Amino acid sequence: MGSTTRRRRWASLLGATALAVTAGGALACPAGAATNVDFATHCIPPAVAGIPPIDGTTTANISVDNTSPKVGDTVTVTYKVVKPAASNPTAISLPADIMTPTGKVTLGGAQTGTVTVAGPKKNDPVAGNAAFPGFDMTGTFKVTSPGAITLSPGDYNIHTSYILELDTPCTVTNPPAPVSETATATDANPVNQRDISLGSASGKPGDSVTVTGSKFTPGATVTLAGRSGAAQTADTATATADSSGAFSGSLVVNDKTTTGVVAFEGSAYSDAKGAGPKAYVVIDNTPIPAGSQKLTTKVNAGSLSMSQAGDSVALSAVDYGTGGASTGDLNAVTVKDFRGGPAGWSLTGKVTDFTGPGAKIDAGALSWTPACATKAGSPSTCQAGSSGTVGSSGATLASTPNGTLTGGEFTANAKLSLNVPAFTPPGSYSGVLTLTLS
Incomplete structure (x- = not known):
């Protein structure tokens, strides 16, 4: 389902002996599915192909990692082109992993604008004159207004790097395209409303990309910088925000490992006074010297998963007439985040009433x-939830924040305490504890 929020549910039965927890292992289906939309598209093949523009239909969907963000949150967007309107414009078969897609997602409703998205250089082989395969592109935007924010697929470009560097730009014929996803934002103060957009989502080494920003401090000096994963590159420039907090500047991107662009006030990037990263990829067109061979490799993205150690937890017994704390330890939960993207995760739990003999x-x-x-070497750092009531409304066990590059292995657990009323009738009581990873 692209970058749509994935959920795995593990149900745990609290029972077996007096106040015991018995873990099940039921894996639930994801919470929702992206909505495909069709829209008329005008694609211009490379001039070298010698063929006229292509007017066809694109099938695509938009998904987000958080459909209920707060103002100030950064939302990861995935633009999935299920069926492109364009096809291989030549009779030459194209090998695997030579396509680099970039595009735009249109925001509407409570927040307007566009989100720049980019995909990896990855594709199945394409036969001569055959349809291009589908592809995914991701990017982020910062929520600046409360309310329903609609997301629609926008223009996209297919860059091929094989023999020649060629582009096939495809534009929405009657913009905006149909709405594919909606995120409903709630207000949260104080917030950092700084935001940036890029004039292009890709370029060759040494190309300049236009960076425009809004909601920065009026008159502030703003640093524009490239990012390679979580690290800042040596590519920097500055711009000055006008009286409304807006600016426009240019950043020359030389670092071939660049994955995004940020803008910030002050000496270094911070979430409080920065914006981005916005997706940007450098298309390496460096010619291969005579007598040399270019070697490439690929790192495949994995998934977000969880597992539990053991299948039961026995809480301590209490006495009738006294009651009090029935305690125990939650079985350790191992979370593996091998997605390799910008999204963090949250592990939450909720419990039902404990039922027993007529009470x-x-x-x-x-x-x-x-x-x-957190396991050593993990890009993300795990944060434990707050101590307190679990209850039927639920609470957070652990989480990691969004970032430029996230992932790793983590172990979460908890000390459990059930406050049993003094004159609870004798017997065994059980309930259901549900852990949800999203």
């Missing part, structure tokens, strides 16, 4: 003290 213990009586550890 029940309210779900709100269960509390936990979470803990989380």
